[in-house]
Amino acid sequence: MAREIGDIILDLKGVSLSFGGVKALTDISFDVREHEIRAIIGPNGAGKSSMLNVINGVYRPQEGEIVLRGEHFSKMNPYKAACAGIARTFQNIALFKGMSVLDNIMTGRTLKMKANLLQQAFRLGAAEREELAHRAKVEEIIDFLEIQHIRKTPVGRLPYGLQKRVDLGRALAMEPQILLLDEPMAGMNVEEKQDMSRFILDVNDQFGTTIVLIEHDMGVVMDISDRVVVLDYGKKIGDGTPDEVRANPEVISAYLGASH
Amino acid sequence: MAFFLETLIGGLMAGMLYSLVALGFVLIFKASGVFNFAQGAMVLFAALAMARFSEWIPGWLGVANPIIANILAFIIAALIMFVVAWLIERLVLRHLVNQEGATLLMATLGIAYFLEGVGQTIFGSDIYKIDVGMPKDPVLMLESVFEGGILINKEDFYAALIAAALVAALALFFQKTGTGRALRAVADDHQAAQSIGIPLNRIWVIVWCVAGIVALVAGIIWGSKLGVQFSLATVALRALPVVILGGLTSVPGAIVGGLIIGVGEKLSEVYLGPLVGGGIEIWFAYMLALVFLLFRPQGLFGEKIIDRV
Incomplete structure (x- = not known):
């Protein structure tokens, strides 16, 4: 190794x-x-x-x-x-239930987002580019955890084992x-x-x-x-x-x- | 037909204004899981600030132009609402992280009484007027299609347009930006949100600021229609059925719920009213809300809560 x-x-x-x-x-x-x-x-x-x-x-x-x-x-x-x-996962899964798998993992990027509120609100160039870069990173994690097929599914509907995997994905998104x-x-x-x-x-x-x-x-x-x-x-x-x-x-x- | 359309449009425009107030509830509930009982008090407080400053500013600065005075008053009122939002987070919410929903609800009840009291102490308790130059005269439309045309209240029309624009902007903000996503995350799970580095305190200040601006716009629109007075605080109560109908967690729900209730009130008053002796408009919304609570408690667009046993 x-x-x-x-x-x-x-x-x-x-x-x-x-x-x-x-x-x-x-x-x-x-x-x-x-x-x-x-x-x-x-x-x-x-x-x-x-x-x-x-x-x-x-x-x-x-x-x-x-x-x-x-x-x-x-x-x-x-x-x-x-x-x-330091990132963590939870024993009793604490995912954001109403959101899709993709959005859940995207929240893990919060600390890496540099664009300010105004840039985001008006979708200015910097915010747009940043969002795309983060999205690419998140797709990598999704591939890594082999959960491509459930990307758009709201996490509340997933079976337990997969929810655990999404929980791990969200933590990984923080790098x-x-x-x-x-x-x-x-x-x-x-x-x-x-x-x-x-x-x-x-x-x-x-x-x-x-x-x-x-x-x-x-x-x-x-x-x-x-x-x-x-x-x-x-x-x-x-x-x-x-x-x-x-x-x-x-x-x-x-x-x-x-x-x- | 023309009369039906006229009633329908009138209902839609009134409904848009309900949506605007309902939106204040939904925003805060979505982002912090708090049912904000103080939303009505915030509308009153913001409207009072707007009314009084637009009255005081010409005297202080010697500007006679009402447009400039109104813009300055709007900015000052918005800043005041930001300060209120910041204080609420600092003095109340920060100390109640991870508490039960009922505890937070009681806290907002306290905030409501406080804002009503302080607002009237600072700004006075008479009836004030807000005049942002909304045209008051009705216009006739579609005269070529219907005989006599359709009578539309211009003020309602503009108010509905402003409300619609604000609602659309906020819906986009929630769905499409990183901060919007963080807001939704905080609503779902405080602890998990913190552990991935979402700054809870900042998110709360942002969402209360947004709710403050929504309250200000609602206060200006309602205030210029009805005059700024204590009863504005109860406008929020009329938006309560809207929230139940649309679902507490849904921005589109607040819009559709508002429109349904606005239209329902007007149509039932006009067409059913004569049969039962009128007065339907007053209780229609609450009846509808009751029916929804019985058969679809999560509302039209709310997230269904499924608990794993």
Whole structure:
């Protein structure tokens, strides 16, 4: 493979998050290197989604900090995260239901649009050219994800697996440096899971995008990730390559547990 | 036949004005999922600003030309509406991101009372007139086709033209520009919109500004017909059935809904009115809205909401 794992791009230091008295995350630290596929796994309620929402700025941790390319963010928010090159997908698909697949993916280009409101309103040359260029980029993504046949379909009418793919497409349209995937394979059948795994690997390989993904299904994750963080009850219980993690006794007991 | 056409055209022109007010509702609902109860108050506020400034400006600047005074008053009123939009975002909406629809609705109710109160405190609570030089005299048309021709109110005709142009421009803006797409995205899902880098706060300011301009134009047109007075705030209530009929999320729906209600009111008043003793015009729109709520709650063009179970 052409990709080479680089330096640390995202570093989480001592992140703790609680909602009232409930501790969702306790003192979690881990790093993500450039171009790698980094998975966060754990049983239900382990704090995986909370972790992703902290990186993306939806939740603000009470303690700890996020260091992105050497820059410290103590107050991240989703808009800042987007500007800093972090894109994400959602566990319960959050597409714009009334809009077509094409329009949904086009919204991912928002930050790249330079033409101002007046230029857009009057369709001045610059705005027109820009729109066409973005449209071309979006068509590339549509080809890449093999969804040409549903370009004009309103996303609300698509089956679940395809909606997940559009969700990924919208994130890709941002040309992110870091892509956060929240359970990309949840609720999919075996064939859909294979397709999704292939797309994730291709994105990583062809665009060099760093990927942080959360998964619940251990099998798939172990196959595609470079390194894995394991959470349980909001605490980090394992971190390393898939093989190391698989051999970690704490991880085994969390997943298989004596009582299970 | 000529009489029928005359009634029909009268209804269409009145309907266009309903559409204009309904459009204010639809714009804000589409872009932020907020049902803006303050739309009527914004119409009143904008009309008051326009009426008073066009009255004050000649005295302040010594310009006697009413056209210049009107243009200046329009610009000032528009700027005031922008400031109002910015303040609403800053002081109210920003703090209510991701809240329930009912919470946001209550907030706009508060904004409505506030605007009505502040508007009348600043600008006074008498009846004022707006005179933007709309011709008041009726004209006869198609005299060669029908005996006696068709009588058309010129003022209504121009008002309908202005409304139609504004509605068309906004529909294009929503469908064809990147910002329009971002507005629709925000309406569908706040969180997802933020995560792809759509600046929620800026979008809200833009959409309230646009709604402010729509309110201003509606206020000027209605104000020059009826005079600027407190009852203008209730014009919005007459546009409510239009929104229900056309669908809350559809710009074309607001137009078609307005036209149907305008025409329906006039035709039913003229042809059914004598049978039941008249007065149909007042309740016709609400009856129609009720029927729609029963059989087609999403309206003619609204998006049908299908929830996955």
